Amino acid sequence: EPEVTQTPSHQVTQMGQEVILRCVPISNHLYFYWYRQILGQKVEFLVSFYNNEISEKSEIFDDQFSVERPDGSNFTLKIRSTKLEDSAMYFCASSLGGTNEKLFFGSGTQLSVL
Amino acid sequence: GIQVEQSPPDLILQEGANSTLRCNFSDSVNNLQWFHQNPWGQLINLFYIPSGTKQNGRLSATTVATERYSLLYISSSQTTDSGVYFCAVDFKGGSEKLVFGKGTKLTVNP
Structure with missing residues (x-):
């Protein structure tokens, strides 16, 4: 079964550094998303892209965040200058028809900002 | 504001028991999805169910959109069912996002 893949699975960074989280959505999907989950809390929407x-x-999703689809397969989330409170699990998701269809989530990138 | 409330917050079962998880939502919805987050953190889509009833093996779900709730039934629970179950809702109004509830943490003991 096709799946959404995310890399890396874990990322540790220093406060103030830039990070790029990478995702490869399911190939025929048209809608892409980033969500995040702070430890022990609910999953929160960040951004949708179509x-x-x-x-x-x-x-x-303030000015420190940006997303890009640099080619036909990758979808990236960049955090320009990380803060301690950016520490969370970041999930990429994709869907064929937006939220009117099933969303499929990747395994997540655990971001730790020190 | 728009809200998604799940109950119970925690549930402990013996293997083989049945359970019902509930999701209440505050406004009209385009659709509703149920997810299972396993102990490794993966979010698995269980059901896309804006209304009606669906079944998949030991799991079934029912959404009554007019009364603003959905139920997830787990029968003959197994230890692999452990994890957190999230309800996520796409509220009417043209948004492109799912609003998640806080989840029900299920522990199935052998």
């Missing part, structure tokens, strides 16, 4: 542009973003 047709090469952001379609919606949450208040968490």
Whole structure:
């Protein structure tokens, strides 16, 4: 069964450093998402991306965050200058038809900011 | 504001027992999805169920959209069912996001 893949599985960084989290969505999917989950809390929406542009973003997704689909397969989340509170599990998801269809999630990248 | 509430927050079962997890939502929805987060953190999509009833093996789900709730039934539970079960809702209004509940943490003991 096709799946969403994320790399790396764990990332440790120093406060103030830039990080790029990578995702390869399911190949025929058109809608891409980033969500995050702070330890022990619920999963929170960050951003949705369709047709090469952001379609919606949450208040968490401030100027320090950006997303890109640099080629036909990768979807990346960049955090420009990490803060301690950015420590979380970051999930990439994709869907064929947006939220009107099943969302498939990757295994996540655990980001630790020291 | 829009809310997704799940109950119970924690549930401990013996292997073989049945359980019902509930999800209440505060407004009209386009769709609702149930996820299982296993102990390794993976989010597995169990059901896409905006209304009606669906079954997949020992799991089934029912959504009554007019009454703003959904139920997830787990029958003959196994230790591998342990984890956190999340309900996630796409509220009407043109948004492109799922709003997750806080989850039900299920522990199935052998």
